[in-house]
Amino acid sequence: MAGHSKWANIQHRKGRQDAVRSKLFSKLSKEITVAAKMGDPDPDKNPRLRLAVKEAKSNSMPKDNIDRAIKKAVGGEGENYKEIRYEGYGPNGVAIIVEAMTDNLNRTASNVRSTFTKRGGNLGETGSVSFMFDRMGQIVYGADLDADKVMEAAIEAGAEDVESSEDGHVIWCAVGDLNDVSTALEAALGEAESTKLVWRPQTTTELDLEAAQSLMKLIEALEDDDDVQSVTANFEISDEVMAQL
Numbered sequence: 001m002a003g004h005s006k007w008a009n010i011q012h013r014k015g016r017q018d019a020v021r022s023k024l025f026s027k028l029s030k031e032i033t034v035a036a037k038m039g040d041p042d043p044d045k046n047p048r049l050r051l052a053v054k055e056a057k058s059n060s061m062p063k064d065n066i067d068r069a070i071k072k073a074v075g076g077e078g079e080n081y082k083e084i085r086y087e088g089y090g091p092n093g094v095a096i097i098v099e100a101m102t103d104n105l106n107r108t109a110s111n112v113r114s115t116f117t118k119r120g121g122n123l124g125e126t127g128s129v130s131f132m133f134d135r136m137g138q139i140v141y142g143a144d145l146d147a148d149k150v151m152e153a154a155i156e157a158g159a160e161d162v163e164s165s166e167d168g169h170v171i172w173c174a175v176g177d178l179n180d181v182s183t184a185l186e187a188a189l190g191e192a193e194s195t196k197l198v199w200r201p202q203t204t205t206e207l208d209l210e211a212a213q214s215l216m217k218l219i220e221a222l223e224d225d226d227d228v229q230s231v232t233a234n235f236e237i238s239d240e241v242m243a244q245l
Contacts, residue, residue, distance in 0.1 A: 027229050028056040029069040030101050034081050036073035047179040054182065054195050086112050087130055088123040091214040092207055094235045095129035096121065097199050102227040111225055119218035132234060133199040136160075137178030139171040139185055140194040150189065157184035168193070172200065201234030209241050216245070 032052045039046035043053050049070075056066050082105060086098040102108040116123040139159075141150060147164040154162045154171045159181050161172040173181040175197060182195045207215060215235060222231045237245075 023224075023226075024059060025056075025061050025065055026226065028052070028059060028061055029065060030081065031229065032056060032066060032069035033073045034083070034101060036070045037080075041070050041074045051179060051182070051195060051197075054192075058192060058194055084108065085126060085130070086123060087126055087128045088116050088121055089129065090116075090119070090121040090218050090233060090235075092205060092211040092235075094205050094207070094211075094215055094233050095132050095201070096218075096222075097130060097133060097232045098222055098228055099230045099232075100225075100227045101229055104227075108225075108227040111227070112222065115218070115221045115225065119221055120214055121218050130199070132203065133201055133232065135175055136198060136200045137173040137175055137181065138194070138196060138198045138200070139173070139178075139182050139192045141169040141171070141185075141189060141192055143168045145169060145189060153185055153188040154181075156188065157181045159185075198230075199232040201232075204234050204236040206236045206238065207241065209244050212237050212241055212245060 032049065035046060035049040035052045039049060041049070043050040053066055081101040081103055084100050084102065084105065086100065086109075088096050088098075090096050098112055100108050100112070113123045115121075143166060147169065150164060150169045150171070151162050157171075157173075157180075158177055159171045159173045163170040163172075171181070171185065178195070178197060182192065185192065212235070215233065219231050219233060222228055
């Protein structure tokens with residue numbers, strides 16, 4: 001998992017440097033609108049919406065943007081998005097899960113398939129790689145917190161696992177427990193850097209420099225698609241290779 005979390009950190013910093021905030025806000029707004037349309041527009045009564053708003057706030061999304069996304073759902077505005085998952089393989093057989101929200105399935109499927117093909121990957125059937133991942137809740141805190149304190153709070157909150165490193169703390173919990181666990185952790189540790197449902201790889205594939213560069217180009221191209229909400233892959237990169245990237 002180390003390589004994957006490092007990649008997430010690289011992307012996070014790169015995102016800030018490249019000012020791709022508007023694209024990120026667009027994806028966050030879409031999730032908020034869909035969550036509000038599917039349930040109650042009040043975050044206190046809608047766990048999915050509450051998590052979407054929490055994730056938006058942790059990414060410094062302005063309150064006006066959040067309110068506007070909820071009002072879109074209440075007013076029946078905006079497209080009716082369908083959630084869809086694509087699965088496939090990247091360079092060196094790395095398993096990849098792509099989650100998308102779209103108002104045009106044909107367009108999205110065509111774009112995702114084309115991206116896989118152009119970047120040395122291969123799009124498979126639904127279920128072809130997801131069995132290699134566990135669907136889990138993930139809560140991330142910065143490295144400024146003490147590992148023992150985080151572990152104690154996580155156990156008290158009902159989390160299943162904690163990974164602490166120099167990059168920070170990643171707390172894992174069951175899908176249905178994410179809202180309760182994150183609320184308990186927020187009371188004990190303060191606001192998290194990230195709170196969301198993710199695909200956690202059961203095993204990882206270690207990549208050399210060439211394979212890592214190819215995979216990153218594929219992931220970047222997929223994430224650049226407006227319909228794509230998230231991309232997850234089961235790879236690992238050593239510190240030596242990371243230093244060369």
